[in-house]
Amino acid sequence: MADLQRFHTVSSDHADVNVDERPAGPVDRRATALDATRRLKELLSATADGDRDAFTQLYRATQSRVFGLALRIVRQHAAAEEVTQEVYLHVWKAAGQYDERLASPIGWIMMLAHRRSVDHVRVESRSTTRDFAYGLRDLGRDHDVVAETVRQRAEERAVIDGLQTLTTAQRQTLALAYYGGRTYPEVAEYLGIPLPTVKSRIRNALKRLQTTLP
Structure with a gap:
């Protein structure tokens, strides 16, 4: 979606919920994690209904982890940004397919990020192999x-x-x-x-x- 580029430039510091927060004690940490999960479920549900504000909040709350995972796999900043945008395009289009019985909201999004990142690496690997063989042939x-x-x-x-x-x-x-x-x-x-x-x-x-x- 066209707004992703704008979303990417907004700091996650202003998010309503941040899944990366680390509270002081184990009890607080568990309570905060449950609150974050519940909030992400609400945002996903609203996103499935076409709520752009909810999608923006969801993006702000999770994009740092998605980008971090993509960068660790694809090893290039620009490629990781591309993968991240592809992930959130999919989230925007397929939020209604999320099933809380199978995964937490962040677990589902990170699964999408992992799949997209691995697919990117595979495509790049096949491309370089074909190019190498073609070059040798010529x-x-x-x-x-x-x-x-x-x-x-x-x-x-x-x-x-x-x-x-x-x-x-x-x-x-x-x-x-x-x-x-x-x-x-x-x-x-x-x-x-x-x-x-x-x-x-x-x-x-x-x-x-x-x-x-x-």
């Missing part, structure tokens, strides 16, 4: 000769088969470095992993490909 095509075409097709098949023997992490790292044109430090920053891990993944991936390619 390298060195300077001849339009039948014999050369046959040979290249055999090599392409071998490359694709070889890529399938790598782990998802190895394929993604290799694609970013060799087809994406990134340096090892840039790959490490992009994936949010240590530089030695990047070097190790690529080294092991290349060794594995050497055993599968003709």
